[in-house]
Each structure stands twice: as structure tokens, then as C-alpha cells.
Amino acid sequence: MTQTKAGPDIAAGRLPEDAYSENFSDLHPLLEQHEAQVEADRCYFCYDAPCMQACPTSIDIPQFIRQISTGNPDGSAKTIFEQNILGGMCARVCPTETLCEEVCVREVAEGKPVKIGQLQRYATDHYMSGHDETPFSRAAASGKKVAVVGAGPAGLSCAHRLAVHGHEVTLFDARDKAGGLNEFGIASYKSVENFAQREVDFVLSIGGIELKTGMRLGDNIDLAELRATFDAVFLSIGLGGVNALNKENESHNGVLNAVDYISDIRQADELSQLPVGRNIVVIGGGMTAVDIAVQKKLLGADDVTIVYRREQDRMNASKFEQELAQTTGVKILTNAQPHALVTENGHISSIELERTVSLADGTLNGTGEILSLPADMVFKAVGQTLVRDDLDATIALEKGRIVVDADRKTSLDDVWAGGDCVLGGEDLTVTAVEDGKIAAESINAALNA
Structure with a gap:
């Protein structure tokens, strides 16, 4: 039986140099012109479109898709920017699968929605690649x-x-x-x-x-x-602020805030220089938990587990994000909550978890059953304050x-x-x-x- 190495195993450069650029390449590469045209032609351009009603910024989605289909991506981008000046980023990060695309008529009828998010990115990227300024002009100075x-x-x-x-x-x-x-x-x-x-x-x-x-x-x-x-x-x-686990040893080395480490990844000049543990445990069930878990796996961690206290369908992370985590090799352990942080020589070595059960009235109870996971790093992704x-x-x-x-x-x-x-x-x-x-x-x- 393989022996687990005693103490933390944290190191940089776990992967070949070319693996980092491949692992952190664009999640949804920009559509080519032909791809955008074909996808735009799938839209029914619904009157009183449910996708538009589901968009928090009320972008006229049928209109901007129609403009793409007629070869007017700049006009399409202007339609988007009128309601959402950050339409380019929203096209990249918004959970469209639970917003506009979830209510798309094609999704309801066929289980395959129009790729609204990717079309939005196609239009906004096209505009921004050819224009340094927004398509708006300032009104006369108000003096305010x-x-x-x-x-x-x-x-x-x-x-x-x-x-x-x-x-x-x-x-x-x-x-x-x-x-x-x-x-x-x-x-x-x-x-x-x-x-x-x-x-x-x-x-x-x-x-x-x-x-x-x-x-x-x-x-x-x-x-x-x-x-x-x-x-x-x-x-x-x-x-x-970042919510605490409120457990003994939480201040010890290796117990980290997920949001801070995500920032470190975003700002890193060389991903190969970031320290990575062999065994990673992430506490939480939202998008932040998925973001840190997937990225640690892509940085070369051997074993990454997201621990969530309730059932998987109660996770705040979208189904797409959960599937992304799992297809990347991240495990999702549900109905478990932190019980104790175990340290050796001042550094996290493992985490004890208590099994939980959700009652009919929505309350969560611990069952008393304890399991242990080895951990070189434990990331807190349990919300901010x-x-x-x-x-x-x-x-x-x-x-x-x-x-x-x-x-x-x-x-x-x-x-x-x-x-x-x-x-x-x-x-x-x-x-x-x-x-x-x-x-x-x-x-x-x-x-x-």
C-alpha cells in the first residue's frame, strides 16, 4: 500500500511549462464569423422573448442576435452596451445557463439553447477590437x-x-x-x-x-x-471580509482564504511559480469554491475535493460549474461539514469532517459520523462579509x-x-x-x- 508522505507537500512548478498555458486557456474561445452566423440563425427572435426577461440588465437579446445574423456585429454590440456597458465581461462570466439560456425556447423544446452568451461575446469583442471608445457621447457638463x-x-x-x-x-x-x-x-x-x-x-x-x-x-x-x-x-x-470556519487551528499555515488565492492566481506573472499542495480541500458550494478548486487542479494538485454541507442540488454553483469541476477531476463531497483542522508542526495536515443530514424543515444536523481527508491546503470559500x-x-x-x-x-x-x-x-x-x-x-x- 502506498504510504502518504508525512507533513505538507507544497511546491511550485508541478507541471511541464507548456501545460500552464494550455490549462488556463480561454474556457469558451471566441466564435468564428461563420460559427456566429450559424448560431444566430438558430434564434426564433421571439416576441416578448423570455431570454430578455431573464436578463438582469434587460438586453434586447433577439435584436442583438438578429443584427449578428444580418452581418452587423457593431450594431449588435451597441444594442448590448446600451443596457450593459460591461457586456463583454458578462458574456464571459455570467451563468447564462441559469439566466437567459435556461428559458430559451430552444432549450425548453430541444434541450439545446441558442448560445446567447457566446454570441454576446462575439459582438462585443468585435466592437472592442475595432474601437477604443464606447459608442456613447457625453452630455453637456452638468457642473455636478x-x-x-x-x-x-x-x-x-x-x-x-x-x-x-x-x-x-x-x-x-x-x-x-x-x-x-x-x-x-x-x-x-x-x-x-x-x-x-x-x-x-x-x-x-x-x-x-x-x-x-x-x-x-x-x-x-x-x-x-x-x-x-x-x-x-x-x-x-x-x-x-471573509467568513471564518470558527475551528481551532484555523490560523495555522495552509488554511487559506479562497478569494485571496484566486487574486494571486489572477495577478501572477508566472503560474508555474505558485505553490501547490498535493491534497487540496475546499470548503463551500458556490462559484468561488469551484473557481479555486478547478484552478488548483489545473496547477497540478493530485487530489482536490470540494466539501459542501448540504446536497449537491443545493449548491450555489451552477450545474455547468459543478460539471466543469468534475470533468476537470475535482471531487464533490456533499453532506459533510468541517469538524476539526488537524495540524502538524504548525501546518495543516488533514481535515476531519462530520457527515450531515438535511431535515424536512430545512435545518441541518450533524450525524456524528466523522471522516478524515489529508490536506496540504484547506481553502475557505464560505462567503464574504x-x-x-x-x-x-x-x-x-x-x-x-x-x-x-x-x-x-x-x-x-x-x-x-x-x-x-x-x-x-x-x-x-x-x-x-x-x-x-x-x-x-x-x-x-x-x-x-
Whole structure:
């Protein structure tokens, strides 16, 4: 019987050099012109199309597909950008299989939907390859100034729409470059060739937006100061905290935050230099859990297991993402939760898990059955939390998120918010973009009142 090596086995460069570029190549390569034409011709161009109703940003999907089918990809891209200025990234990362494509008439009738996401990427990539600027012009200067805090999808969307209306926008971000989760928080194979930064440049090309990086709310800027200086403020600060497992030894080496490591992968100059364990355990059931698990497998880990406390059909990760994980060689262990983190010489060596059972009333009970998995690295992907210290004490919160109305306005008259930081916010680029767009229109109306 093979003996398990004692202690952690973590090393860089586990794969041949050429394997990294192959493993992290584009998940959905760009359609060729002929492929796009053939796929566009499958669309029924439905009146009152269910796909359009399922799109959080209400893109006119039949219209943009019709424009592709008639040889007008630039016109198609303009149709997309009118509703979603980050349509290029959304085409890459949105779970279209559970949004527009899930309700496609072709999916319902045949189980094979029109490839809406890939067609959206075809149009937007075509436009951006030939144009450095967005297809919009700024209105006359309004004389109003708006602060947007957080240069992720919601912030970029809001800033662009405000700039179109003629307002001067200062866009603050805590990191050294803009993009938010599009730049730092998604699997590298979903967005290749520096697309996130190219899209940031595209959005900023509208003019009237000043980007200031290295500016963190609660550190070198504060909400009270922004409210005193600007006519309105939009908060898209995301969720800066990470939920804990609340287990002994959690602070020991090898117990890591998945979101931080995903960022390291995204920003790495050489993937071959990243440390990789032999045995990886990921705790969680969402997209972040899948993103870190798949990437660790692609970096050369021998055994990667996602551990989720409930049944697999309860996982937040889409069915496509789950299948991607499994076809990559990642195991999914369900109905199990962390029981204990076992360490040797200050480093994680294994994790003990307790079997669980879901009761009829939805509660989760431990069964007392314990199993153990070897682990050189354990990644926490169990959700993120709002950093409360960043905010004005008077702003209303509920369930650890900022409370907003339908216009994304907070309890403060001159402050709006959107994206993951708001109550009801979803961990999706497309819903963040919609939040930013709605808030911008509300801010514009308020400033013109």
C-alpha cells in the first residue's frame, strides 16, 4: 500500500511549462464569423422573448442576435452596451445557463439553447477590437460631482452612465488597479489576455471619470468627507471580509482564504511559480469554491475535493460549474461539514469532517459520523462579509448588508449603493452592473431635480 508522505507537500512548478498555458486557456474561445452566423440563425427572435426577461440588465437579446445574423456585429454590440456597458465581461462570466439560456425556447423544446452568451461575446469583442471608445457621447457638463467608491462592475457601470449624463465622476478603489472581482476574483481561464483591464479602459474612454486607486474607505477616505465634497455618493465596496470556519487551528499555515488565492492566481506573472499542495480541500458550494478548486487542479494538485454541507442540488454553483469541476477531476463531497483542522508542526495536515443530514424543515444536523481527508491546503470559500467600519454609523444595515430601495438609494439622502454590499445583492457581475445603472439614473434625476 502506498504510504502518504508525512507533513505538507507544497511546491511550485508541478507541471511541464507548456501545460500552464494550455490549462488556463480561454474556457469558451471566441466564435468564428461563420460559427456566429450559424448560431444566430438558430434564434426564433421571439416576441416578448423570455431570454430578455431573464436578463438582469434587460438586453434586447433577439435584436442583438438578429443584427449578428444580418452581418452587423457593431450594431449588435451597441444594442448590448446600451443596457450593459460591461457586456463583454458578462458574456464571459455570467451563468447564462441559469439566466437567459435556461428559458430559451430552444432549450425548453430541444434541450439545446441558442448560445446567447457566446454570441454576446462575439459582438462585443468585435466592437472592442475595432474601437477604443464606447459608442456613447457625453452630455453637456452638468457642473455636478459624484463620488463612486469601488471600481468593480457596479462602480464602473454607475460611473459610465453618470459620465454620459454630463456629471464629473471621481472613481475611488482600494486596490492598485480597477476592475474589482472582474480583475481579482474570477478564475483566470474565464477572462484571458488582460480583458478585465482592457474593459476598464473602454469604460473610462467616455471621459469625465477620474480614477484614483489606493483609496480605501475607512482608511484614507471617509464617507462623511465624501458627502461634504460631492453632490452624491455611490458605494460599490463589495464584501471585504471573509467568513471564518470558527475551528481551532484555523490560523495555522495552509488554511487559506479562497478569494485571496484566486487574486494571486489572477495577478501572477508566472503560474508555474505558485505553490501547490498535493491534497487540496475546499470548503463551500458556490462559484468561488469551484473557481479555486478547478484552478488548483489545473496547477497540478493530485487530489482536490470540494466539501459542501448540504446536497449537491443545493449548491450555489451552477450545474455547468459543478460539471466543469468534475470533468476537470475535482471531487464533490456533499453532506459533510468541517469538524476539526488537524495540524502538524504548525501546518495543516488533514481535515476531519462530520457527515450531515438535511431535515424536512430545512435545518441541518450533524450525524456524528466523522471522516478524515489529508490536506496540504484547506481553502475557505464560505462567503464574504461587509466591513462595517468603512461606513457611516447612520447608514441603515440589515443582515450585514446596506439597505437600499428600488432605486438603490440608502437611508442617507445623498448616498446610493449597489453590488454585493447591498441587501439582496447577488454574487453576479450582471446584477452588479444593473445596480450601477439603476443608481446612476436615480442620481441623475436627483441632481436635475
